[in-house]
Amino acid sequence: MSARRCDAVVVGGGLAGITAALDLAAAGARVTLVERRRRLGGLTWSFPHAGRSVDNGQHVFLRCCRAYLGFLSRIGSSGDVELQPRMEITAVRPAPVPGGTPTRGTLRRNRLPAPLQLGGSLLRYPLMSLSERLGVGRAVLALLRAGGDGADLDRETFAAWLARHGQGPGAIDALWDLITVATINLPSREASAAAAAMVFRTGLLEDPTAADIGWSRVPLGTLHGERAAATLERAGVTVRLGETAHCLTARGSGETGARFELQCEGGSVGSDLAVVAVAHTAVGALLPPGSLTDQDRLERLGTSAIVNVHVVYDRPVTDLPLLAGVGSPLQWVFDRTGSSGLAGAGQYLAVSLSAADHLVGRHPEVITAEVLPELEALLPEARGARVLDTLVTKERTATFRAAPGSTALRPGPSTALAGLAVAGAWTATGWPATMEGAVRSGHAAAEAVLGTPDRHLPTEEVA
Numbered sequence: 058m059s060a061r062r063c064d065a066v067v068v069g070g071g072l073a074g075i076t077a078a079l080d081l082a083a084a085g086a087r088v089t090l091v092e093r094r095r096r097l098g099g100l101t102w103s104f105p106h107a108g109r110s111v112d113n114g115q116h117v118f119l120r121c122c123r124a125y126l127g128f129l130s131r132i133g134s135s136g137d138v139e140l141q142p143r144m145e146i147t148a149v150r151p152a153p154v155p156g157g158t159p160t161r162g163t164l165r166r167n168r169l170p171a172p173l174q175l176g177g178s179l180l181r182y183p184l185m186s187l188s189e190r191l192g193v194g195r196a197v198l199a200l201l202r203a204g205g206d207g208a209d210l211d212r213e214t215f216a217a218w219l220a221r222h223g224q225g226p227g228a229i230d231a232l233w234d235l236i237t238v239a240t241i242n243l244p245s246r247e248a249s250a251a252a253a254a255m256v257f258r259t260g261l262l263e264d265p266t267a268a269d270i271g272w273s274r275v276p277l278g279t280l281h282g283e284r285a286a287a288t289l290e291r292a293g294v295t296v297r298l299g300e301t302a303h304c305l306t307a308r309g310s311g312e313t314g315a316r317f318e319l320q321c322e323g324g325s326v327g328s329d330l331a332v333v334a335v336a337h338t339a340v341g342a343l344l345p346p347g348s349l350t351d352q353d354r355l356e357r358l359g360t361s362a363i364v365n366v367h368v369v370y371d372r373p374v375t376d377l378p379l380l381a382g383v384g385s386p387l388q389w390v391f392d393r394t395g396s397s398g399l400a401g402a403g404q405y406l407a408v409s410l411s412a413a414d415h416l417v418g419r420h421p422e423v424i425t426a427e428v429l430p431e432l433e434a435l436l437p438e439a440r441g442a443r444v445l446d447t448l449v450t451k452e453r454t455a456t457f458r459a460a461p462g463s464t465a466l467r468p469g470p471s472t473a474l475a476g477l478a479v480a481g482a483w484t485a486t487g488w489p490a491t492m493e494g495a496v497r498s499g500h501a502a503a504e505a506v507l508g509t510p511d512r513h514l515p516t517e518e519v520a
């Protein structure tokens with residue numbers, strides 16, 4: 058007896074490509090994954106620096122990221138993440154005078170059903186005036202009512218939408234932008250109202266547990282890249298690292314659809330199915346001409362940067378695992394002491410600066426010089442501490458730009474060619490550019506190529 062197997066090639070070893078490769082292998086395909094870097098994990102990676110492991114940028118997820126949590130379980134990493142039992146965010150506003158005591162507020166969910174789970178802590182939240190706090194309900198009700206496909210919402214910025222629903226600059230700064238900047242990678246004044254509405258609905262308005270925050274207890278490179286490499290190997294996927302794919306060509310398209318030839322640095326790979334899971338800025342150069350209709354739309358999707366400033370103090374300066382800045386240029390601060398493997402009595406904080414296009418061209422020393430006093434303004438304990446080390450990491454093209462109009466620019470997984478799909482956090486997943494979106498897109502792409510008529514696995518004779 059001989060089994061018949063189909064060949065599949067996946068380009069890109071980020072979360073989307075890894076997911077697609079594992080799905081295709083699980084369906085019985087003989088899969089080759091081609092990744093241009095010498096590691097897997099894509100935009101989630103780590104590197105050694107001064108005796109500790111630095112992540113390229115702090116990554117968090119929410120309990121509602123079910124596809125991502127499934128991914129972690131699939132690669133054996135579920136035990137290495139922390140997930141808050143109940144969502145809790147401490148927000149800190151610097152004192153109006155240097156050296157003063159900052160104001161702290163906590164947003165913590167109670168046991169009430171959504172959307173009431175934050176009501177109690179919001180009423181006591183000292184970073185907003187009483188009228189701002191009472192006014193939040195109006196926008197929440199409007200978000201619950203704003204249904205449809207989001208096309209209307211995608212025409213305006215979230216700030217314009219919030220203003221129409223009674224939210225002033227104070228409420229936007231102290232509440233709405235805490236979440237919008239971190240999840241959409243743009244502030245409300247630039248973000249699509251459709252993208253932001255999806256985040257608030259999914260995270261806060263439907264399921265009270267959805268916004269419990271999770272993060273890795275180990276370096277990202279271990280959590281994703283290393284574990285995924287072992288899982289792919291067990292699944293029989295051939296992984297070609299350090300191999301840049303140059304272009305994919307389709308060879309004929311008879312009854313059985315096109316066969317593909319991927320030109321790579323180290324030779325070509327032929328396949329029956331292909332998933333291209335690279336960034337939207339790179340996909341056009343790889344795909345066969347005409348396979349994505351309106352390919353120029355991807356250029357209009359644009360990009361948005363994220364910068365992280367890594368600071369090691371000689372002593373602990375906060376006991377919070379994470380905190381958000383309000384009225385501060387510092388958006389989020391994370392304690393990475395344990396996950397980085399930092400030895401000694403010090404504390405390692407990662408300051409995450411989203412929507413950071415204005416920072417990418419600036420010298421790391423200039424950025425650090427601005428960040429350190431702002432950290433002291435948020436964390437008085439840092440004022441007497443010695444800074445042992447600093448480092449700045451910049452990801453210029455961290456995400457696509459979820460500005461008004463961006464929803465219509467994101468293509469689905471299927472292309473004009475049978476057997477060829479695209480994947481990536483930038484595709485039309487309904488989610489912002491997140492790990493959840495990347496994993497969802499990988500599943501969708503594998504499903505798209507496997508579901509293609511005349512593509513039933515297996516298709517090719519092997520001994």
Ligand SMILES: Cc1cc2nc3c(=O)[nH]c(=O)nc-3n(C[C@H](O)[C@H](O)[C@H](O)COP(=O)(O)OP(=O)(O)OC[C@H]3O[C@@H](n4cnc5c(N)ncnc54)[C@H](O)[C@@H]3O)c2cc1C
Nearest residue numbers: 069071072073093099100114116117302481482491492495
């Ligand atoms: C600093 C930072 C912080 C972030 N924070 C969060 C967060 O807190 N929560 C969250 O959910 N998301 C966060 N994100 C977003 C998240 O990391 C991404 O959405 C997700 O990892 C994208 O995965 P992907 O597989 O779609 O794409 P990518 O990770 O970009 O993977 C594409 C892969 O294709 C490879 N490739 C490209 N061209 C070729 C070629 N020609 N040949 C072969 N290989 C090629 C690339 O090397 C890469 O490995 C953050 C991103 C950054 C940069």
